[in-house]
Amino acid sequence: HCHVKQKQTNEKKSTKMAETANMASFTCLACRVGFASSEAQRLHYKTDWHRYNLKRKIAGMVPVSAANFQERVTVQQEKEKEAQRLQNEKDARKSGKKIQAEIAPLPSAAAASSTASAAPTSENATGGEIQSQEGAASKQQPVEVEPLKIEACIFCTHVAKTFEDNLLHMTNAHSFFVPDIEYIDNLEGLIQFLQAKVWEDCLCLLCNGRGRGFATGEAVRKHMQDKGHCMIDYSEDGRDEISEFYDFSTSYPDWEDVESGEEDAEIKPEDFAGAHISEASCELVLASGARVGHRALARYYKQRFRVEDTRDSVRTAQIINSRRAIGGPSMLAPEVRRERRERDRHVIRSQYMRQNIAMKQNLLQFYFRQQVDV
Numbered sequence: 001h002c003h004v005k006q007k008q009t010n011e012k013k014s015t016k017m018a019e020t021a022n023m024a025s026f027t028c029l030a031c032r033v034g035f036a037s038s039e040a041q042r043l044h045y046k047t048d049w050h051r052y053n054l055k056r057k058i059a060g061m062v063p064v065s066a067a068n069f070q071e072r073v074t075v076q077q078e079k080e081k082e083a084q085r086l087q088n089e090k091d092a093r094k095s096g097k098k099i100q101a102e103i104a105p106l107p108s109a110a111a112a113s114s115t116a117s118a119a120p121t122s123e124n125a126t127g128g129e130i131q132s133q134e135g136a137a138s139k140q141q142p143v144e145v146e147p148l149k150i151e152a153c154i155f156c157t158h159v160a161k162t163f164e165d166n167l168l169h170m171t172n173a174h175s176f177f178v179p180d181i182e183y184i185d186n187l188e189g190l191i192q193f194l195q196a197k198v199w200e201d202c203l204c205l206l207c208n209g210r211g212r213g214f215a216t217g218e219a220v221r222k223h224m225q226d227k228g229h230c231m232i233d234y235s236e237d238g239r240d241e242i243s244e245f246y247d248f249s250t251s252y253p254d255w256e257d258v259e260s261g262e263e264d265a266e267i268k269p270e271d272f273a274g275a276h277i278s279e280a281s282c283e284l285v286l287a288s289g290a291r292v293g294h295r296a297l298a299r300y301y302k303q304r305f306r307v308e309d310t311r312d313s314v315r316t317a318q319i320i321n322s323r324r325a326i327g328g329p330s331m332l333a334p335e336v337r338r339e340r341r342e343r344d345r346h347v348i349r350s351q352y353m354r355q356n357i358a359m360k361q362n363l364l365q366f367y368f369r370q371q372v373d374v
Contacts (some may be wrong), residue, residue, distance in 0.1 A: 030057050114276040148195045149176060150188055155221055155230050185247040208233040
C-alpha cells in the first residue's frame with residue numbers, strides 16, 4: 001500500500017515539473033509572466049500592457065501586473081473625459097457670449113414678451129392656445145443682425161463719429177489707403193463692401209481667399225493686424241473685384257474731346273472708309289493713318305523702349321566712356337591719373353605681400369615624410 005502511494009506522489013511531482021518546464025519555455029521578461037504556448041506569447045506581445053512594461057523597463061522601473069495596468073487605464077480615461085467635458089463647457093460659454101454680442105435683440109420681440117407678461121390670467125382656453133402659437137411663431141422667426149456702420153473701422157473695434165474720421169483713423173492706426181483714389185466713384189460703397197468681406201465672408205483683404213480660412217471676423221482682423229495685411233488686394237483679380245467702385249474714364253486720352261462734344265456719340269460706317277488690314281503687321285490701318293492692333297499682339301504693344309537722350313552732356317559722357325573702354329586717352333587731369341596709378345600700384349603690392357606671407361605660413365614640404373607611425 002505504501003509503495004502505491006509513493007508511486008502516485010512521484011507521478012504528480014513529475015507532471016507538475018513538466019508543466020513548469022513547459023511554462024518556462026514561453027515567457028515575457030518585461031512583464032515577468034509565462035505562457036503555455038507560443039501563440040499566447042505572440043498575442044501578449046501585441047497588447048498595450050506589454051508595451052507599457054517595455055517603456056518602464058527602458059526607464060529602469062519595475063513592471064506592473066495586468067490588474068494594476070487596467071486600473072491605471074481606467075483612471076486615465078476618466079481624467080480625459082473630465083478634461084473634455086470642461087473644454088466643451090468653456091467653448092459653449094464662449095460661443096454663447098459671441099452670439100449675444102453679435103446678434104441684437106428685436107424690439108418687436110421685447111414688446112411681445114412684455115405684453116404677454118402683463119396679460120390677464122383669466123383667459124379662455126382658445127385665447128391661450130392662440131397666444132402660445134404666436135409665441136412659438138415668434139421664436140421660429142430668424143433673428144436679424146444689426147447692419148455694419150459706415151463709421152466702424154474694418155480692422156478694429158473703433159467707431160468714429162463721421163465717415164471721414166473713420167478713414168483718418170484707418171490711415172493713421174492701420175496704414176490703410178485706397179489705391180487710385182483720384183478715380184474712385186463710390187468711396188462709401190467700397191468701404192461697405194470691404195466691411196462685409198471681412199465680417200460676413202471672413203476673408204482677408206490682401207490674401208483674398210488664397211490662404212487659410214477663418215471661422216470668425218475677429219480671427220480675420222487679428223490676422224490682418226499681425227501680418228500687416230491692412231490693405232486692398234490690387235492685383236489683377238483684386239482690381240476686377242472692386243472695379244465697380246471706380247471710374248477711369250477721365251484717364252483716357254480722348255476724354256477731353258468727349259466732354260467738349262467734338263466726338264460723335266456713335267461710330268458711323270463712313271469713319272472706316274479707306275481702311276484696310278496691313279498684311280505685314282496684321283493691323284487695321286484707318287484712313288487717317290491711325291493703326292489698330294490685334295489683341296494677340298498686346299504683349300508687344302505694351303513694350304516701352306527707352307528714348308535715346310541727345311543732350312550734349314550725356315553724349316560727351318558716353319564718348320569718354322567708350323574711349324576709356326577701348327584703351328584710349330582719358331579726359332582726366334595728369335594729377336588725377338598719377339594718383340590713381342599710385343593707388344592701384346599700392347593695392348597690387350599689398351596683395352602680393354599677403355600672398356607671400358600665406359605661402360610661408362603654409363610650411364610646404366618639399367620632401368617626403370611619413371605621416372603615420374607604423
